[in-house]
Amino acid sequence: MASGSGVVKMIEVDGALMQRILGTHKPLDGTKFDPKPLLDAVEDIILRATVDGSDSRAFQGDLSYKMDHLIYEAIKKVSCELSCKCSGAVNSREVAIGLLHLLGSYSWEAKAVITLAAFAANYGSYFLVSQLSGSNDPFVKSVAFLQLSPNPLPQTQLKLKPDALKVIKAIFHLTKYIAQVVTFQSQYTMLTSIFTAHEDDLAKAVYLSIKSTVACASLLMNTDALTNEYRLTTNEAQELSYLSIEMENIRRKLEIQMENWKIRIDGIIPEDYDRLYRMLNYITYSDNTEILRALLCWNESSATIYDCSRKIQVDINVLKGKRVWVYISKLEHMIFSKSEISILSEKYNESRKYWSRSTDEFEIVWVPIVDASILWNVELQKYLEQTRDSMLWYSITNPSKLSKAVIKYMKEVWKFQDKSLLVVLDRQGKFVESFGVDSIRIIPTKEPFQSSSLKVYGLWKGTIELLENSIGPEILEWINAPKYIFLFGGEDTNWIERFIVATQQVGWAGKLDIVMVYVGKRSMNWTTYERKISKQMRSDKKIFVLNEGKYNSFWATLQNISGTKMEMEEMETLVSFDAGGEEWGAVFHVSFPPMAKAKGEVIVDVLNNYAQWAGQYKEDSFVIALDKKIKEVNIYGNYRLKFSSTTWSSPKKVQCPVCDKTMEAVISYHCPSNH
Structure with missing residues (x-):
């Protein structure tokens, strides 16, 4: 360990030595690795060997981690170097430089981690064998004899001196x-x-780490050779002290640099965010390339994306002039979302069959978000590659390089949180709409990636969420089944019975899996609602009746619709039916958003005549066919929707359920007295 003169000088890394250190560094991208599993193992060995080996605390690292064979071989080589070159008097500088040459193709942190891991492997091995030295088992005695020292076997465990530890x-x-x-x-x-x-x-930090490891390896070999009787020389103790000081100094310097970099970045992100915000909201471009470059390749030297189907990198200009769907998800979330990719792939493939003109063209770009607390590593890289290679569209090339300003924009403006999100950009790169990926499940195959379809879906999703929040999770179970859901309301007992019979007959004739939900009437109190529920309704498994909490929740929720900016025309129509004092029925199904709905006698008559008109709409789903038939019958006359001024604020615009035209607003007065 000491120099030839026997005097230890303060460790200096001068210009010539730094050139030697830098000259050993010839990294290859393919040799990067995740340092965490190795550091976890090293920490565990140090902890247990430092105490007494009896620490029973569970290992916190990942023992299932599969180490790359090149890393494993590197650890073995360094382990041998430390064992062979650290016996007796050692020139720790030259051994450290030799190890840097040996690990020349690895990144800086890999050199330090591999060297420390090799030392920990040697130390742990000697420590384990020394624990067995007092055994009476001849086999154990023989192994300990060959592994440790030619001197008489120690009766105590092998330990490094406190200064070395x-x-x-x-x-x-x-x-x-x-x-x-x-x-x-x-x-x-x-x-x-x-x-x-x-x-x-x-x-310099890596060099000092390795040089210090060499010094400790030398002590380990001397401790092993001379058992626990070995005592540090003055020079050895002095060098260990100097090494500790130098490592502390360089670490503090790195910490200061890190803080300065963070301050610099904190200044850059707001500037980048403001620039990105202006680009996406205030500047109009002739095409989408500038915005896509900003979103997907910010600050990268080359504007490329990954073609998942061909498994090659391509220029971002392949997206020029196309509608782009930005598919945002958390990378770790995708581990549990293979079905999400499967459904999206199915819809993606099918929809491309229906392209009839260039304006139909669209592409999807996957943008996986990696949590800032997760260190990018080889295992994540492998998972990224496996996941994107299962996709049919495009992906960003490196999630770890995605701009923090872009991530901030996606979260704050596009409201990306935990669930996967689809963001629609038009041919100029302007934002159109955003939807959860689950939207694709219920949109017709021919048009899942048409903006008009998603506009309808967006309103429909609000309706479903409203029903789920008020009626309960049963709604989602019925949708996933999938069942045809018949909502009906009113207080006329005779009409209720006729509606139930008509619905049951349609279910049998059309072989439909149905469920009926009786919601009563807004002005009806809970006691009256209960009286309207017959024994037949309670015993029929296809009829769902509300409990008091759900009943009150349903009407309280509907009461708030018209007072908001939510464009939920389907539910507003039902509100009007109720306000008009009439019975009503509505039918919907997961396969397509529109809700077929009509006032009391109309919907009962149409359902009763199902056998007569069913054959006219063979190409349509039941809900669409029913909706068409209701509009075709058109026995409404002058169709009116009513909203109570005492409780409801009327919506600014309402479409006619019959012809879809915007209805005119008129004021009328109604006396509550029954005359």
Whole structure:
């Protein structure tokens, strides 16, 4: 460990030595790795060997981690180097430089972590064997004899001196911080030139980590050879002290640099965010390339995306002039969402068959978001590649390089949170609409990626959510079944019975899986609602009646619709039916959003005549056919919708349920007295 003169000098990394260190660094992208599993194992070994080996606390690392064979081989080679070259007097500088050459193709943090892991493997091995040295088992005695020392077997466990253990802990903390610095740098490529200017400091930190590891390895070999009787020389103790000081100094320097970089980035993100916000909201472009570059390739040297079907990188101009669907999801969420990709792929394939003109063209680009607390590593990279290779569309090339300003915009403006989101951009790159990926499930195959379809879906989704919030999760169960859901309301007992009979007959004739939900009337109190529910309704499994809480919730929720800006025409029509004092029925099904609905006698008559008109609409689903027939019958005369001024605020615009034209607003007065 000591120099030839026997005097230990303060560790200096001068210009010539730094050139030697930097000259060993020839990294290859393919040799990067995840440092966390190795650091977890190293920490566990240090902890247990430092105490007494009897610590029973569970290992917090990931023992299921599959180490790359190249990393494993590198650890074995460094382990051998430490065992062979650290016996007796050692020139720790030259051994450290030799290890840097050996690990030349690895990234800076990999050099430090691999070297420390190799030392921990040696230390742990000797420690385990020393624990067995007192055994009476001849086999164990023989193994310990060959592994440890030619001297008489020690009766106590092999331990490094406290001074050495203190240095080992300092090495560990420095190495762990080096890994954090490199990970941080990989996430902010816009500061690459600044990071490069400080590479000398990172290289010095790695050199000191490895040099200190070599010094501790030398102590380990001497401790092993001389058993626990070995005592540190003055030079050895002095060098360990100097190494501890130097490692602390370089770590503090890295921490200061990291803080400065964070301040710099905190200033950049708002600037980038403001620029991005202006681009997406105030500037009009002739096509979508500028906006797509900003969203998908911000601050990257080349504007490329990944073609998942061909498994190659392509220029972002392949999206020029097309409608683009930005498919945003958390990368870790995709582990549990294979069905999401499957359904999206099915709809994507089918919809492309119906392209009839260039204006129908669209593309999907997957943008996986990685949580800021998760360090990008080889395992994540492999999972990313496996996931995107199962897709048919495009993907960004590197999620870890996605601009923080872009992520902020997606969360704050597009409201991306935990669930996957589809964001529609027009041919100029302007925002059109955003929807949850589950929207694709219930939109017709021919038009899932048409904006008009999603506009209808957006309103329909609000209706479903309203029903779920008021009636309960049964709504979702019926939709997923899928069942035809018949809502009906009113207070005329005779009409209720006729509606139920007509619905049952249609269910039998059309072989439809139906469920009926009686919701009563807004002005009806709970006691009256209960009286309207006959024994037949309670016993019929296809009829769902509300409990008091759900009944009150349903009408309270509807009461709030017209007072908001929500364009929920389907529910507003039902509100009007109720306000008009009439019975009504409505039918919907998961296969398509429109709700077929009509006032009391109309819908009963149409349902009773099902056998006569069913054959006219063979190409349509039942709900669409029913809706068409209701409009075709057109026995409404002068159709009116009514809203109570005491409770409801009337919507600004309402479409006629018969002809879809915008209805005129008129004021009328109604006396509540029954005369």
